[in-house]
Amino acid sequence: MNTVSKTAYKTVFGSLGNYQKGGIEVTQGDARHYVFSNVFEVAAKSVPYERVVVGKNLEYVVETARADGQSPWFACAHDEFAIAMDGEVRIDFIALDQAPAQADGAVLVEPAGRKMGHVVLRQGHQSLLPAGCAYRFSADKACTLLLQSKLGALSVEKWAEICLH
Template sequence: MSDYQTNFGSLNHFQKGGVQAIADDPKNYAFSNIFEVASHAAPFERIAVAQNFEYVVEVSRAEGRSPWYSADHDEMVICMDGVVEINLVQPDAAIVAAGTQGAVQLKTQPSGRKMGRIVLGRGHMALLPKSAAYGFQAEKPSVLMIQTLKGAATVEKWADICQTTSS
């Protein structure tokens, strides 16, 4: 048995740090916590917690069955808490216009060939391939972090999620 305990945090138990300003504005650090953001989110809201020009990192509370999404570029997803199933479909026809940035929410599951399914536990990372359609499913509230571009599905609420005064 290890003498050391690794703390990953979870929806039910996280201990947030913070910015102690010395000669700066805490807002410059856009400080937030993934689990806190997910704890206040609607299921499958894709909330940006980090942005660098056109790229974002989104956090999503996985609970129940998600809408279907697709993107014209690869995305990556990490399960930060819980268990999340991903179903992947190769659409019969392109459903996201070439050059579109970010994930696009689809109205229904697209027709096409089933590519497979993945079940992620905590710390697992999966590829969401370019042009594939995908849907998430989680029996219990779980947390996803998605490496993608800012797009139509991205929700920005920086003032609500970020630290604004010195801790």
């Protein structure tokens, strides 16, 4: 008779102020071919709105950022996405009179254009950051963002500092 052991799993949501560092168990291959990082830990050790790359697939990246206070204005020549991992973040938008130069990744801008409004993200909420629009983040309390973009001039790669391998 086969006996099956049942393991109870509990989902625990982390936050910038309360996370537990995880790990990786390699079941096949060489551990040097895998990386693992914790977005909350990376954001906690970063300056506000530093866009630290935590995942990469060709030219596309997933960046984490610590939202704390008000960010500078960003814009991008392609669509991006932002996800609030914890806390609450406001994103203000301006439709730019002149689109940013064609470049991969976000760039800093001094926006001139028409105000488009804002969205408020809470844990798990996602927002499109449309191409050709300026956007600025605001957070009253420090929290964590995940950003999907392309590798660009503002993308910071710290693989040796942030990964277990």
